[in-house]
Every structure is written in structure tokens, then in C-alpha cells.
Amino acid sequence: MTRCAVYGTGSWGTAFAMVLADAGCEVTLWGRRTALVDAINNGRTNPDYLPGIELPASVRATTDPAQAARGAEFAVLAVPAQTLRGNLAEWAPLLPDGTVLVSLMKGVELGTAKRMSEVIEEVAKVPAEQVAVLTGPNLAKEIAARQPAAAVVACADEAVAQRFQTACHTSYFRPYTNTDVVGCELGGAVKNVIALAVGIATGMGLGDNAKASLITRGLAETTRLGLAMGADAHTFAGLAGMGDLVATCSSPLSRNNTFGTNLGRGMTLQETIAVTKQTAEGVKSCESVLDLARRHGVDMPLTETVVEIVHEGKPPMVALKELMSRSAKSERH
Ligand SMILES: NC(=O)C1=CN([C@@H]2O[C@H](COP(=O)(O)OP(=O)(O)OC[C@H]3O[C@@H](n4cnc5c(N)ncnc54)[C@H](O)[C@@H]3O)[C@@H](O)[C@H]2O)C=CC1
Numbered sequence: 094m095t096r097c098a099v100y101g102t103g104s105w106g107t108a109f110a111m112v113l114a115d116a117g118c119e120v121t122l123w124g125r126r127t128a129l130v131d132a133i134n135n136g137r138t139n140p141d142y143l144p145g146i147e148l149p150a151s152v153r154a155t156t157d158p159a160q161a162a163r164g165a166e167f168a169v170l171a172v173p174a175q176t177l178r179g180n181l182a183e184w185a186p187l188l189p190d191g192t193v194l195v196s197l198m199k200g201v202e203l204g205t206a207k208r209m210s211e212v213i214e215e216v217a218k219v220p221a222e223q224v225a226v227l228t229g230p231n232l233a234k235e236i237a238a239r240q241p242a243a244a245v246v247a248c249a250d251e252a253v254a255q256r257f258q259t260a261c262h263t264s265y266f267r268p269y270t271n272t273d274v275v276g277c278e279l280g281g282a283v284k285n286v287i288a289l290a291v292g293i294a295t296g297m298g299l300g301d302n303a304k305a306s307l308i309t310r311g312l313a314e315t316t317r318l319g320l321a322m323g324a325d326a327h328t329f330a331g332l333a334g335m336g337d338l339v340a341t342c343s344s345p346l347s348r349n350n351t352f353g354t355n356l357g358r359g360m361t362l363q364e365t366i367a368v369t370k371q372t373a374e375g376v377k378s379c380e381s382v383l384d385l386a387r388r389h390g391v392d393m394p395l396t397e398t399v400v401e402i403v404h405e406g407k408p409p410m411v412a413l414k415e416l417m418s419r420s421a422k423s424e425r426h
């Protein structure tokens with residue numbers, strides 16, 4: 094039986110542990126808090142993140158990272174993007190040689206502007222061929238309800254991607270492989286920023302045309318950044334690009350979308366943070382995505398606008414006027 098360690102008992106770590114268990118893997122979830130780990134082991138539920146969902150018996154939980162690591166063929170990482178570096182420094186020495194590290198995270202590190210797979214390679218001191226990324230339109234609550242979805246497993250080594258594809262393929266979860274790790278990670282990280290923009294538009298009472306325009310131009314600026322960073326343009330038309338944008342920007346289940354809606358309705362950043370119980374990666378990653386854009390000389394007006402609204406207090410109505418009065422351009426710009 095394939096053994097998997099899943100680090101992070103939040104909504105996606107827990108839901109994805111279910112997927113792995115349903116695909117026939119033996120799964121150990123690592124969590125920080127004893128009370129939650131006990132609830133998972135004794136009550137077979139995660140009351141804090143997925144209340145009402147019964148977890149399969151082959152999912153066990155522990156607060157001991159070494160116990161989670163024991164015999165793991167795959168170590169799946171599902172903590173917030175900005176804490177990964179510190180967390181993994183503690184966990185990496187515990188992993189067996191050859192364990193494949195899989196990122197479920199959709200963010201870019203603040204300060205370094207590194208993608209999650211780059212942080213993993215650096216901290217765990219493993220080659221790119223030992224790091225995979227799982228991404229795509231995968232709202233955790235829907236997956237936990239075993240509603241059908243497709244996803245992408247990206248790895249520089251296609252054979253490794255195929256091994257993980259097999260490990261997580263179920264009747265309701267259909268993973269495809271891709272070797273464009275850069276494109277897949279950027280698709281996931283930037284869509285959170287665009288989901289904030291679409292949420293803000295919703296909160297302002299703007300219509301579906303505005304939201305479709307944001308999604309489409311959001312994909313255009315994601316693709317521009319991706320091409321500058323060596324990604325394959327096709328990736329952005331796939332599940333990691335368009336697929337995830339559509340899911341996140343249209344679903345009230347998305348934390349980024351909801352965060353934006355609250356801002357667009359007029360809540361302050363502090364008020365919005367206070368009512369947000371889970372990780373909305375775009376709030377921090379919008380700054381690191383903009384950092385990446387500047388490092389690569391790429392124009393990302395929507396990302397820039399999200400940073401201005403979220404972190405610099407620009408009123409959404411002022412930002413809207415500025416975006417609409419930018420100089421006229423060719424769509425291929
Ligand atoms: N929830 C979803 O639908 C999806 C989430 N993701 C991505 O998965 C990643 C994790 O997100 P979620 O599980 O949704 O977040 P969450 O907010 O539901 O859970 C985060 C988990 O990380 C833990 N955590 C927080 N700070 C920590 C620290 N300093 N050290 C160790 N653990 C810490 C929390 O206790 C919690 O278990 C994010 O990058 C997100 O973008 C990707 C696809 C779907």
C-alpha cells in the first residue's frame with residue numbers, strides 16, 4: 094500500500110487526505126493541535142475545517158512530524174505558503190530518502206518571490222525531479238463531498254507525475270499530468286489575486302460583464318508573466334489556468350473571492366481579516382506576484398490594482414476608474 098504523509102490539517106490538506114485514502118493509500122495527517130488530531134482519530138471528522146464530513150478509516154492523524162514521515166513515498170504539503178519555509182526546515186530531515194514532496198499550495202513567497210516548488214527544492218535540498226505540484230479547480234469542500242473534479246499533477250519528471258497521478262486517482266478525482274511546473278504554479282497563485290479582484294467587483298455591485306472581463310484579462314496577465322518565466326502558454330488554457338480561475342472566481346466557497354467581496358462592500362482590511370477564518374493566499378501573494386512581474390519586466394495592471402486596494406487603501410471606485418481609463422491597447426498586448 095502506498096504510504097503518504099499529509100502536512101496540514103486545514104481544509105485542503107484534510108480533503109486531499111480523503112482523496113488519497115479513497116485512491117487506496119495509507120495516509121497520516123500531521124496537525125499542530127492535539128485537540129484536532131484527537132478529533133480526527135477518535136471522531137473521524139475535522140470539525141474545525143470540514144464539519145459533517147466522515148473521514149475514511151485509513152486516514153490517521155498525529156502531531157508528531159516524524160511519525161507522519163515514516164515510510165512515506167509521498168509527503169504532501171498543505172500549509173500556508175508563507176509558513177512553508179519554516180515548517181519544512183523542521184520536517185525535511187525526517188523524510189525517508191527519495192520521498193517525493195508534493196505542494197498543494199497556491200502562493201508565492203514574500204521577499205524572495207519564489208514559487209513553492211523552489212522553496213521546497215531549496216529547503217529540502219532535493220532535485221526538481223523529486224518535487225511535484227497538485228493544482229487545478231479543486232475547492233476543498235466540494236472534493237470532500239466527493240463531487241467530481243479534474244486536477245493537474247505537475248513535475249519536471251513525467252514518470253514521477255504519473256506515479257502521483259496513480260496515487261490520487263479516484264472515481265471523483267481525475268488528475269492529468271503536466272511537466273510545466275512554472276506555468277501550473279503561476280496559474281494557481283495568480284488566480285487567487287484575480288479572485289480577489291472579481292470578489293471586489295461583486296462587492297461593488299458590478300455585473301457579470303465586468304467579472305468576465307476581469308477573469309479574461311487576468312488570464313492574459315498571468316500568461317504574460319508565465320511566458321516571461323519560461324512557462325508554456327497552453328498551460329494557462331488548461332485546468333491550472335482557466336479551470337482554476339473559473340472555479341475560484343465564480344464560487345462563494347473561495348476564500349479569496351469572499352475576501353474580495355467583503356472589501357468591495359466597504360469593509361476595511363482589518364475587518365475583512367477578522368472575519369476570514371481560513372487562508373486567503375492572494376492577500377499576501379498579490380505583493381509577491383507583483384514583485385515577480387517587476388523582476389521580469391511584465392505589466393500586470395490587475396495585480397497592481399489589487400495590491401493598491403488591499404495594501405494601500407485605494408478605494409475600489411477610484412481603482413475602477415483608473416483601470417477603465419488606461420490607454421487603449423491591442424488585445425494581444
Ligand atoms: N481550501 C481549498 O479549497 C484549496 C486550498 N489550496 C491551497 O492549499 C493551501 C492550504 O490551504 P487550506 O488548507 O485551504 O488552508 P486552511 O486555512 O484551511 O488550513 C491551513 C492549515 O495550515 C495550518 N497552519 C497555519 N499556520 C501554520 C504554521 N505557522 N505552521 C504550520 N501549520 C500552520 C493551519 O493550522 C491549518 O491546518 C493554500 O496554499 C491554498 O491556496 C489549494 C486548492 C484548494
Ligand SMILES: O=C(CO)COP(=O)(O)O
Nearest residue numbers: 229230231232347348349
Ligand atoms: O484554490 C482553490 C480552488 O481551486 C481554493 O480557492 P480559495 O483559496 O480562494 O478558497
